[in-house]
Amino acid sequence: MDQMNYQNKKVLVYGWARSGKAVYQLLKKIGANVYVTADEEPTDLFDDVNFVDDIDESFDLLVKNPGIRYEKEIIKKALNLNIPVITEVQVALDQFKGEVLAVTGSNGKTTTTTLIGKMLKADNVDVKVGGNIGIPVSELMLSDSQPRVLMLELSSFQLLGAQNIKPKIAVITNLFSSHIDFHHTRGNYLRAKFSITQHQTKDDYLVLNDSSIDSKDFAKRSQADDYYFSPTNTSVNTYVNDGTIYFDDEKIIDLSKVVLVGEHNLENILAAVTAAKIFGVSNRAIEKVLTSFKGLEHRLEAVGVIKERTVYNDSKATDIEATQKALASFKEPINLIAGGLDRGDDLNRLVPNFKNVVSLITYGQTKNKLQSAGEKAGIKQTVVVDTLKEAVAKAKELSRPGQVLLFSPAAASWDQFPNFEIRGEEFKKMIKNREGWS
Structure with missing residues (x-):
């Protein structure tokens, strides 16, 4: 471009x-x-x-x-x-002479970006990681020396104002209806996401989730060479078979060696492996990362075992899909804390996912809608409170040894907290307060 x-x-x-x-x-x-x-x-x-x-x-x-x-x-x-109205991403990339790898999607962007960045670094690639992950791309470009590779997480907000972007490898983790309050329609949201591949050519690569319904349409409209990943379909490029991850039928790593937990994280891992292998990263480097990286803060983060309850902080679950995947990660009985900003989502979509939930404590703007969904699912204990502090106190009371206590809000934080990070930090502080456990 x-x-x-x-x-x-x-x-x-x-x-x-x-x-x-x-x-x-x-x-x-x-x-x-x-x-x-x-x-x-x-x-x-x-x-x-x-x-x-x-x-x-x-x-x-x-x-x-x-x-x-x-x-x-x-x-x-x-x-x-x-x-013209643009974002800082375009200004920065107009100054960059190296290769760009970029990740977008509705969920899993940060974990996937982090994994790919770590895999590149483990293979001694000169790479800097930034974008929506926390470091503005412009900040990376202030240095007099440029890296060989920029590994970027890009949100739909950033992409909407970066129409010239042309990554060597673009990864789309998944696509749901998200941020409709900003984009107004699903079509507008998808158009923003598509811009990550809009200017790619046949010499570039597009990594797609086989289970996302929009992936085939994106691949059809993109000029890039498309690669697919799936935890269930063994006919795609990167897949799982008999407990082992494969890329183009080459064995990469046994899942038993991977320390990152969660069903959703398996998709993130497969996306990262796909991008890394396309780039030429060695299996040794990939294995080094996957056998040591335990995950990011606030993303199904293991807080610890307290009073024989295993506690997880999933404050980053700002939409229904993230909470659905968090709930699918456990076989044990779950005590779920959820709630937050009401964006008008249909929370009844969570009903089938509540089968292992033994108590549901809801707070915030979505508290009543969530309680209604819990009652439809047949959860025996549903409790509505006003604040996260009250919700944590109730979860301590209702949970039992051997169970999971999961904070996965299925909503944004802005009704009571400035961001999901502060919300997650407050949750962890409340949980680690030893008072109130039954």
């Missing part, structure tokens, strides 16, 4: 979070005339920042924080003035 020239361009950065600060510095470094705006003037602006309240026809470009909605007046005004 043609790279944008930023030299002497008048650019407005909208949003002053970590990515805003990074792209501001990068734009200054490459010779742009940079201005900053935000809904409220930040208190931590750099000394040399020109802060403005609005945009006008004198600007050449607007770089927005990925999470800022397109309904904002400044963005609508920019588009009406035919000023």
Whole structure:
């Protein structure tokens, strides 16, 4: 793809979070005339920042924080003035000369990105990992030396404003209806996701989940060479057969050696193995990672065995599908804490997944809908409370030795917490308080 020239361009950065600060510095470094705006003037602006309240026809470009909605007046005004609106990802990738590997999807992005990055590093590949995983791509580009490879996690928000992206290997972990509050329709959401492969050519690779209903359509419309993974279908590229992972019929590793637990993590592992093998990573490096990596914080994270209950923090389960996969990971009786922001999802979809749930404690905006789903599933103990603190106290009371206590909200955190990370940290603090266990 043609790279944008930023030299002497008048650019407005909208949003002053970590990515805003990074792209501001990068734009200054490459010779742009940079201005900053935000809904409220930040208190931590750099000394040399020109802060403005609005945009006008004198600007050449607007770089927005990925999470800022397109309904904002400044963005609508920019588009009406035919000023391009992009995210910092495009600015950064326009400066990068190496190979890009990129992961998107509805769930599993961060774990899959982390696994691939670790596999590349274990094979001594010069790689930096960033994007939605926590380090803005622009921040990675501030260094005077560039890595051979950028391993990126990209959200639909980032992709929507990075239309020039062309990864050597693109991975789509799975596709569900997600972030409809931002994208408004499933079609818009899928279009944002498709942009990860839109500009790939026959010399590039697209890794897809065989069980996602949209995968075949994406493969048909993409020019890239498509590869599929599946934990159940042995006719695809990367699969599981008799307890062993295979890639193109080559044995990679026995599942008994893999330490990362969870049904959903098996799909993440298969996606990562596919990308790593396409890139040329050795089986030795793949095995080194899979026999040592236990998972990321807040993603079916083992908190510990407390009073003979095994406790898991799955605060990252911000949608129904994530909680469905968490519930499928256990054969033991489950005491489930769930609840959070109500996005209008049909929580009755969880009813078939509640078969091992012996108590359901719900809180937050979705508490009553979740309780109703639990009652339909025949859960004997369903309790509605207002806060996570109350939910944890009740779960301590109802759970019994030998059972699982699982926090998997099936909802975003924003009704009571700033993000899923803080929500998960608070859960762990409450659980580790020894008071209240029956």
